[in-house]
Amino acid sequence: MPETLAALKGPTTGVVKLPHHLDWSGHAEYDLSRPARLASMYRTVLNEASSTADLNTWLDAGLLRKLWPTLWLPPQLRRRWEEAFPALVETSRDAA
Template identity: 75%
Template sequence: MGRFSDDDLRAVVARYEATRAAALTERDEQLRAFHAAGWRPVDLQRVTGYSRETIRQALRPEVRRATNVSRRKTPPQPPADYRPYGDRRPYVVAETLAALNGPAEGLVALPRHLDWSGHAEYDLSRPARLESMYKVVLTEAGTVDDLNTWLNADFLRRLWPALWLPPQLRRRWEEAFPELAATRTEAA
């Protein structure tokens, strides 16, 4: 932080805030003077380039005060029955790991309903692409058939500890298949 102290920085900010407040007050007074001289708000807006709301607040200081007070209130809270998206998302879980008979080698091109990224081709010999494909299929699958077609049970068991997945999805799969949860504790 060198030659500057916390107090130096606070002083810079305080000068800026004081200068800004004074400039705002002066500008508003001048705009009110123009308005009193016959300028319509629409003309003030056209010439200055300010928004309609800025002109309104400049001409009526009580509007600015009311606006600023309402901005300081705490932000609105979600409804009492609100659930985060991850808790509402309908993640699909396989009925059995034995039914996951997806490809185990080669190049795989996922259908658009699973991967619309434009990079839907996966080389299963490349570990990073394999992990990426499994993450996409697990998060985007809409049916058990999607899972059975594109996932391989042996790969899933091997990759499970390293896959980055939404916590809700991971929890649902591990509740259905405790052996997957065991692979995570073994890997740790």
């Protein structure tokens, strides 16, 4: 878990290829201009990250806030992030 959302400085444009330890599906390339692929990448990183460095490298705070209300995540993972970062809960409320 990052110390702050501001620590998330991942890519925001282009095509991203996640390392094998995060995505071994065979579809590890994500075109960030395609909303479904962007959401899929964020879901994958959030579920599979094994270190804070993974999160800081591949996620962007602004994109995470934008995606958060509609991002499908396991309930425990969502709750952990929302407890650590109440701003994500507010983002979800604002989107409702």
